[in-house]
Amino acid sequence: MTRPADTLREGVQILETVLLPAGFHFRFGGEGKGAGGDFAWGEFVREDRRLELHFRWSLGLVRYHVGDHSASHESYMRELRIWEQCRYPAFSEDPKSAFHGLAHDLSFAQDFLVGSADILQGAAASEARTSVKRDEDLMAGYVGDKRTLDQLRSRFRETRYLEVIRLAKELKYPNRMTPSERRMVEIAQKKSAGKKAF
Numbered sequence: 001m002t003r004p005a006d007t008l009r010e011g012v013q014i015l016e017t018v019l020l021p022a023g024f025h026f027r028f029g030g031e032g033k034g035a036g037g038d039f040a041w042g043e044f045v046r047e048d049r050r051l052e053l054h055f056r057w058s059l060g061l062v063r064y065h066v067g068d069h070s071a072s073h074e075s076y077m078r079e080l081r082i083w084e085q086c087r088y089p090a091f092s093e094d095p096k097s098a099f100h101g102l103a104h105d106l107s108f109a110q111d112f113l114v115g116s117a118d119i120l121q122g123a124a125a126s127e128a129r130t131s132v133k134r135d136e137d138l139m140a141g142y143v144g145d146k147r148t149l150d151q152l153r154s155r156f157r158e159t160r161y162l163e164v165i166r167l168a169k170e171l172k173y174p175n176r177m178t179p180s181e182r183r184m185v186e187i188a189q190k191k192s193a194g195k196k197a198f
Contacts, residue, residue: 051063
């Protein structure tokens with residue numbers, strides 16, 4: 001069986017056809033053994049730009065870096081609006097096909113290779129926002145907000161408006177409410193205020 005480090009080095013030769021002319025050079029990061037088996041990693045580097053590559057059974061993580069910003073291959077290609085034309089990841093028995101696919105996709109990445117990297121920085125910002133939202137959603141679930149919101153919607157359907165208001169006050173992350181959930185609370189407040197007036 002071929003070592004991941006050897007396959008990575010063979011794949012690097014494929015990528016060098018695109019990256020060397022843009023002034024990048026490859027730096028082998030190392031190899032090791034994890035829960036998923038042997039792995040190797042490295043990166044193409046030029047000044048503050050890096051293309052990070054990880055290989056285990058196939059080319060796995062591909063991440064673009066510029067300064068303190070970074071984005072996954074998919075995020076970056078989506079930001080470039082060419083994801084549908086991409087050939088990486090490749091689902092093939094031949095591990096080199098992933099490197100060929102990535103070399104193809106890099107032809108669209110002039111922003112990273114020789115440009116200002118503004119689009120890459122936009123992809124990094126979008127990815128960071130998505131990550132924060134996902135973390136907030138997980139945290140909201142952990143602290144019980146999802147269960148509370150389910151109860152809030154249920155009590156609203158039952159026209160139990162005072163309970164809707166009480167549940168809304170119990171939320172740990174009220175800013176995570178959807179516009180329709182906010183509207184339910186507003187309606188509940190108006191309906192309950194109307195009842196008190198009589």
